[in-house]
Amino acid sequence: MEEEKTIGSSRVELNENNIENATEETRNVKDKIEDPKVGMMFNSIDDIMKYYTRYGKEKGFAVAKRSSKKGDDGEVRYVTIACNRAGKPRNRSSNPLKLQSESKTDCKAQLRAVLCPDGKWILNAMVLDHNHGLSPSRTRYYKCNRLLEPHAKKRFASNDKADIRMKKNLKSFVVEAGGHENLSFVEKDCRNKLSCLHLREGDVAAMQDFFLKMQVDNSDFFYTMDFNENGRLRNVFWADARSRATFKEFGDVVMFDTTYLVNKYDIPFAHFVGVNHHGQSTLLGCGLISNEDTETFTWLFQTWLKCMFGCPPCAIITDHDKAMKKAIEIVFPKARHRWCLSHIMEKLSKKLRGYKEYESIKICMQNAVYDSLTKGEFEESWGKFVEKYKLESNEWLLGLYDERRRWVPAFVKDMFWAGMSTTKQGESMHAFFDGYINLKTALKQFLDQYELAIAKKVANENNEDFNSFNLCIPCITHYEMEKQFQSAYTIAKFKEFQQELIGNICCNLFSCKKGTVFSEYELREDVSLGERHRPAIFSVYVNEDTNEVNCNCRLFEFRGILCRHQIMVFIHREVYRIPDKYILKRWSKTVIRSHNKVRISYDNWFVxxxxxxxxxxxxxxxxxxxxxxxxxxxxxxxxxxxxxxxxxxxxxxxxxxxxxxx
Missing domain, CATH: 1.10.287 (Helix Hairpins)
Known part of the structure; x- marks a missing residue:
């Protein structure tokens, strides 16, 4: 049974039995933190967190930021900091005989603060009572109270460099502190703070040999190694000459993936991937990183940017990760940042499984995300979904809604994403090294597999280049526009155009408002939503002077392929030859790509x-x-x-x- 809270609960009386502790007890009373009160002022949210963390450590509980809300100007104006046991307990195990431990008790203890006009924060509401036991002596185990001092971190790193095992390393600190209970950190903190790659014997030599070989075989090969203050290898990045040349062609949209971990030491492997003129994934650089924090991602992004001639991408797709988001804001401030939709939807089970109506909630949320064709439709569907299942206080959903412009299809399709789809069938590109590495792959093995994987990708691209040059997909209509795209586009992209041309049969032009400069056409389409169908209205706007055609479905902006609605309006207006602006060089099969001229060792270049x-x-x-x-x-x-x-x-x-x- 947990001990009851004791600090401040009784008066200290001095007598011959406790006079030795008088000085220490007096110091504790002097250092005691003030209880929260409505009206207390703070300079920032961080100051509120620091105050409540100290208060919780004294009283016997841990704290966590519960939620925050932004104003119309996008600035955070309301924040709630709560006991870390807030929230309802959820059973995430599918096996009733193997239930997982749970710390949540739906504790209501919290502080609420609001931003004042002068930029300061004021506490405007609070709940101080907890529904669980408090234990001041155990608060050292909470993550928010653990601290690894700089001198301790340096000593751990030095001992680690001398190959002193972690347990012996830690034992020396325990002896000096007089016991585990007097340490301000635990073993896990030490492992996380060493900030170096934990490689096996021979891995560094294998990596150096690999880089030297690549420099000999690849003109313009780029690599860099990042070392910590103790000279230990912390991060590595490399990109071969072909990847660098490919970036010039297809570096406008990039996916950054950290899906894979190399070898049993859990080294995060990260790679940058683009999309070529066939819609295939193409590698734009690789890295091994010691941590997945903002500092490390910032180093990796800055290194990649330097490697790619200082040219940032126009758009970048990553997992739903706060550290990545901050790093991108630092290194690529002008790039459009989108979260991988599949990564978010895969979290539904983990985040919402505890609700009794989970299956219904899951379907309703998926419908709101996938079936909303416009921003307005999403807003309406999401609002009904949240209200129906009383999810207004779910902080995960609140956070997703606040950042809806980063992941919801209806909000991201207003710019070019090179065909990286948001549909259910293919929300994200598959990991580039599928089939070549896994969690058990050692680093030495990976370096061998790297060239095999790249060679296969290059062979696939060369094969598609040959097919697009040698073969021809027959036209299905007599329209000149189809022949235009047949002669200009690669086979894969011409097929996409043909699908939109065929899609005309599902559309009906029922309204036209003619103007002197702009005309508006309205079309009704029977839209397929999985096994369901529903009618939808689309608007196409035409500039009478330039013959420019824009549709609110945004397919052309998103994928670079004319949509069926634009095609129908062109045909209705008897414009059978499409203006050049709608035929993108990016999908062309006639352009001589510079990366195909780069000397590489894994593509039989010399023959x-x-x-x-x-x-x-x-x-x-x-x-x-x-x-x-x-x-x-x-x-x-x-x-x-x-x-x-x-x-x-x-x-x-x-x-x-x-x-x-x-």
């Missing part, structure tokens, strides 16, 4: 005629450059001839067009 010619020219270019570098006149002469050749070849390419070999 390709174009590769041999490329290397031959580069060798002579370097010799000419060496001869001309010492003279300004020679340099200008070389540059003039290069520019003349460049103009000549560009003119030839324009005449040859799509008949030029790929």
């Amino acid at each position: 390709k005629p174009e590769a041999q010619r490329y290397d031959k020219m580069c060798k002579d270019f370097f010799e000419v450059a060496n001869l001309a570098a010492d003279s300004e006149d020679r340099c200008e002469k070389v540059m003039a001839q290069i520019q003349e050749l460049k103009r000549e070849f560009e003119n030839e390419e324009g005449v040859c067009g799509r008949n030029k070999p790929i």
